Amino acid sequence: MSRLRMFGSRLLGLVRRRGGDDNLDVELRSHLDALTNEHIRRGMNAEEARFAARREFGGVEQTKEAYREQRGLPFLDTLWQDLRFAVRIFAKKPGFTAVAIATLALGIGANTAIFSVVHSVLLQGLPYPEADRLTVVWSIFSNEGRGPASGPELVYLRERSQLFEEFGGIWAQSGALTGEGEPEHVRLGLVTSNFLSMLAIKPQLGRFFLPEEQGTYSAKSVILSDALWRHRFGGNPRLIGKSVHLNGNSITVVGVMPPDFKIIFPEGSSVPPDIDAFVPFASNLAEDPRDQCYIRVIGRLRKGVAIPQAQAELDSIATQLRSEFTVFSEQALGLQVVPLHGDVVRNVRPALLTLFGGVSLVLLIACANVANLLLSRANERQREITLRTAVGAARGRVIRQLLTESILLSCLGGAAALLLGSWAMNLLLSLRPAGMEGLVATAFNLPVFGFTLALSVLAGILFGLAPALGTTKLNLVDSLKEGGRTVTAGRQRIRNVLVAAEVALGFVLLVGAGLLLQTFASLLRVNPGFNAQHVMTVRLSASGVKYQTPESAIHFFRELQKNLSATNGIDSVGVISHLPFDDTLPNWYSYYWPEGAPKPEQNTVMADHRSILPGYFASLGAQFVAGRDFDPIDAQENRPIAVVDDSVAARAWPRGSAIGKKLNVENGNFVRDTVEVVGVVRHLQSHSLTDPVRGQIYLLYPRAVRAHMALTVRSNIDPHTLVGLIRREVANLDKDMPVYGILPMNDYVEKARRPARFTSTLAGIMAVIAVLLACTGIYGVASYSVLQRTGEIGVRMALGARRGEIFAMIMRQGMLPVTTGVLVGLGLSLVLTPLLSRLLFGVRGGDSVTIAATGVLLLGVGVLACYLPARRATRLDPVAALRYE
């Protein structure tokens, strides 16, 4: 209690310092006066009395000092003193201070920016209630990897699991909203009745689905997204309870989701983030066929259940299912549970961690640079520090003061970094790849601020410690005698070590950046199986009353294709259901098998299915490996034929040609069809530039009618005129047809390159910063050593050393840490860069050419940075140089 009171009154004492000092003065003066008067009264003269009073009182200043120490908190008091001193020192050397702060701001700012992404993407959970217990449950098929589950599977999971609180599922589909206003294509989420309540606390308006609304065989209720509610219904709060027309049925709006609600699912799960409307599953899931797999399942673990426990339970459930149902044993069904968040960031995590590692290296280099700056200032401050030590300052006290200075410096750098970081943040946002779009927070928040502060203090200690220890470890007499111009061999050694470390770290960064840039270059060179140049794409949606019959939609697209193809300057026009790299639509992929395949091989291998009109392959410049393209007569006669890509052909008929073979495919919502393969086309990359992901099966549009379609128009017309032209032709056929998503095909491909562009651009920026910092570091040390050795050089010259020898001497000395750094960096890169391999494409982790080029580059930089100081040394006037000492 008393201790607490003491602390409080001392804290107050800090604040009340000014007034307290005045009061103490009055009190002490009045004491001294009274003492003096007493002596006068006893018969001394005024002078003697004052002197005697002083003697009895003791030192007034010591009293005040002791009083102040008692009053405030000595720690904070000293800190305050040191800070004021530091500010004075910095103000005296604005150039040094500016360079140091700028260097640190660069290092810390880069870290702040990357950390804010790391924080929002990797550390912060998903924006769902108790998101840490949300998992994705995948069905695993022996030969196809992970996929969606069937209705019965979901029901069995619910019945048999003890460790999961609940399971929910979604299947993204396309739908059409008709009725009042333009017909509109909507992304529809078919969900279990509990799905939305697993991901959101409550709807913005209305309610979530009730269990009895699921499995009624025709959906009667719909929940809208905030975006759809606003743009189509003007944000009308009275919409709840009214009906809308969805896919030709009249159904009731029961709720509206909150504005910030997003479905964040792993890439490749074919659940787009922006779903416009949700309806409950219409079928009774338990009665679905067991091999109809379409539900993306999420599960909420019970409190305290760990993933391995849950996995063990799912393994035993899978075993039960395989033994009870032949379909599951034919599929060799397995179940896998992964944390939802972990699965979502699976693809961006390695890139982010790599970049985070990269920026830490940048910061280390920046610290080494500032440490070198401080060391070169150390000599100037030698006198001051020696003097302090001589009058009795303890070494610890001086080290503390120097550390306070360096921490203040780095905190100033940190403050500048926050400004720089917010600018860098915008750069990051403009570059961020698709996987991060739903996740990145734009504003700086408390954790990011705290990180920056902690990093600043840490950096201050890191770069301040060596100089502080070096400066204070001195022989007092020597350094006073030598007028503060001494340079100890020890300090030069620290500086060389720092430069070598900078070069080594810069080496690693350069190699990493080089590898990532080569990856990006390989991606630019990759042949995606089509030629995106000069191709414009347009999305259309044939939904609504006019297109109730397939014939009307077929007629519309065929006419549009015919009219556009007849236009001057347009080479070819294609029509397709899913454009390559367009992930805004729910993907259409399903099982296929060659006719007559044994039962276990049915329903286990999946391919993307695409619906096209003849002309699509020509418009994208796809290459046929065998057979022929669809022709207009095929479409007219609606022939049961297909074109497959080389990977489907190789998988279904590993020996022999695919042409003329029969293939079992899906041509609509679970409608099976058997088609004859007429052509094999080279795989058209559609999800990733580096990985084929899945095979492709192309069906004729009349056999697989879809509402949403896209045009691919190859032409040599200026894109702007082309857009107008396409709009006119569409309006000629149907003035109500919505035209949207007008984008050059290149934009879609570019989007696929964004992750690589993101990492390689950032790594490139880091490498440039690293080289610049290393360059100034090398230069600083070399030119400083010339300054230090001016006298020696003068002597050598006076004794007849040639300029060439002087030049070589300085170069040799300057290059020593550089070559050491290059060698160490080479070793480090051989160890570290293979860790990058997940991010690389077209180049290996320990690529020797990259490493060799980096070595040459850094040695070149070193030579360049040493050249100027070395030349300066040769131009010294020996007489002036001798006087310099």
Place this chain on the structure above:
Amino acid sequence: MTPPRVEVLQGTLDLIVLKTLDILGPLHGYGIAQRINQVSEDLLKLNQGTLYPALLRLEQRGWIASEWGVSENNRKAKYYSLTRAGRKQLATETESWERMAGVIARLLGAEGT
């Protein structure tokens, strides 16, 4: 010959100040110093300045309180007085001092025999 003056023992200054205030009531720093000299008959070697940090310490502990007033010769002066906590502290410190003194005395006496 006057006997050599004794240094104020570490920790006893607090006790001395508290006791002085207990006996004389509110007093300024000069008054406390005079009283100490008077009672010890100038045998205690006290730098009067050292009183002030001690007074501050006692005040921070809450054992004494201070108030500005006017001294006998019409100067502004700070008057210190014992608080209730201070009185309690004085009692405990007196007791422990006496116990200590007793022990020391017995020790010294024992050595003598």
